[in-house]
Amino acid sequence: MSHRNNHLYDFGQFRLDAAERLLLREGQSVPLTPKSFDLLLALIEHHGHLLEKDELMKLVWPDAIVEEANLSYNISLIRKALGEGENGQRYIETVPKRGYRFVAEVTKVAGEETPPARMAETGSDVKSEMTSFRRHQRGAAFALALLVLVLAAFGLYQIISWRQSRARIAVSALQVIPLTSFYGREGCPSFSPDGSQIAFDRRGEVYVKQIDGQGFLQLTSNPANDTSPAWSPDGRYIAFMRYAPEGNGVYLVPAIGGPERKLASAFPDLEFWRRPGLLTVSCW
Numbered sequence: 001m002s003h004r005n006n007h008l009y010d011f012g013q014f015r016l017d018a019a020e021r022l023l024l025r026e027g028q029s030v031p032l033t034p035k036s037f038d039l040l041l042a043l044i045e046h047h048g049h050l051l052e053k054d055e056l057m058k059l060v061w062p063d064a065i066v067e068e069a070n071l072s073y074n075i076s077l078i079r080k081a082l083g084e085g086e087n088g089q090r091y092i093e094t095v096p097k098r099g100y101r102f103v104a105e106v107t108k109v110a111g112e113e114t115p116p117a118r119m120a121e122t123g124s125d126v127k128s129e130m131t132s133f134r135r136h137q138r139g140a141a142f143a144l145a146l147l148v149l150v151l152a153a154f155g156l157y158q159i160i161s162w163r164q165s166r167a168r169i170a171v172s173a174l175q176v177i178p179l180t181s182f183y184g185r186e187g188c189p190s191f192s193p194d195g196s197q198i199a200f201d202r203r204g205e206v207y208v209k210q211i212d213g214q215g216f217l218q219l220t221s222n223p224a225n226d227t228s229p230a231w232s233p234d235g236r237y238i239a240f241m242r243y244a245p246e247g248n249g250v251y252l253v254p255a256i257g258g259p260e261r262k263l264a265s266a267f268p269d270l271e272f273w274r275r276p277g278l279l280t281v282s283c284w
Contacts (some may be wrong), residue, residue: 008109009044012089014082016044022082024027030081035060036074041103043092043111052099053072073215075100077256145264148230148239148250155190155230162191179209180216188228192235197255199229199238206240208255220260231255241266 003016015024021037023030032040042059043051051059057071075092082091095100116138180186182202190199199208207215220226224244231238239252248266254260 005041005045006110010107010109011044011047011072011091011104031254031256031258032081033074033077035070036077036081036257039074040069040078043100044106047102047104047106050095050099050101056099069214073210073213073217076210076213077217081256084160141264143268144252145250148263151232151239152228152230153231154193158191158231159189162195177219179211180207190229190238192231192232192255193233194235197235199231199255201227201229206238206253208238217257219255221259227252239263 007018008015009018013026014030016022017024018041021034023032023037023040038060039056042056053068053071057066057068060074061070075094079085079092083089084091089104091104093103095101105282174264179189179198183232186200186202187258188201192198195211197208197210197221199206201207202225205218205222206220206226206229207216207218208229219229219238220240222242222244224242226240226242228241229238230240236255237252238255239250242249250263250266251260252263
């Protein structure tokens with residue numbers, strides 16, 4: 001979406017800051033992918049009115065040709081982020097075969113500029129927090145790496161449990177259902193704790209896909225080699241390994257997309273184990 005919008009929109013427990021591209025829930029940031037944010041903003045700007053599917057796709061993807069499945073997938077991401085259905089709350093209405101309507105009550109508030117003094121104070125606070133974080137970073141690196149290993153072990157346990165349960169089914173009852181149709185190698189599958197989504201890597205990037213859906217979401221796009229995705233126990237985050245010339249590391253990214261952050265650096269010689277003929281540590 002190319003137009004400039006400096007408004008704030010309040011609805012329910014949420015506030016959407018169009019200028020800063022932030023969705024807040026009672027002051028806490030709610031992660032959304034860039035296209036999911038654009039789609040939510042378009043629906044809120046036309047709240048109470050039906051937006052046809054074609055019109056929405058032109059608003060959110062003005063320079064690309066996308067399938068309708070991408071639209072429905074991003075709608076599902078928005079509903080999950082808003083917690084639609086909790087306490088009977090409803091935000092987005094689906095009009096079959098036509099489009100979507102934002103039905104929650106919306107209040108538009110003019111954007112406010114932050115005074116220079118307040119900006120300086122905020123910058124000082126951020127600098128202080130960053131200094132404190134760096135002071136404790138080395139001591140926390142080992143604990144974070146251990147956490148990632150626990151998450152990876154939990155993901156492995158989930159896959160083994162799933163395979164064992166499937167093995168009990170008679171061969172005649174088995175049905176092969178392809179989850180993806182990418183060209184080339186796809187590997188390191190990791191199912192979410194509730195079994196509704198699967199994370200995997202392809203050509204050095206990490207993807208996530210709903211088991212019963214057509215759309216998919218690319219979580220990483222770094223030139224380095226990203227692999228070995230593993231879910232957190234609550235299904236909100238995905239940890240993965242990144243092999244890069246400047247150094248290997250363990251990273252964390254929201255399962256619905258958003259900014260990634262580095263948890264810990266890996267051993268410099270970890271790449272040695274990825275050579276042909278040796279045990280791989282990239283996935284199980």
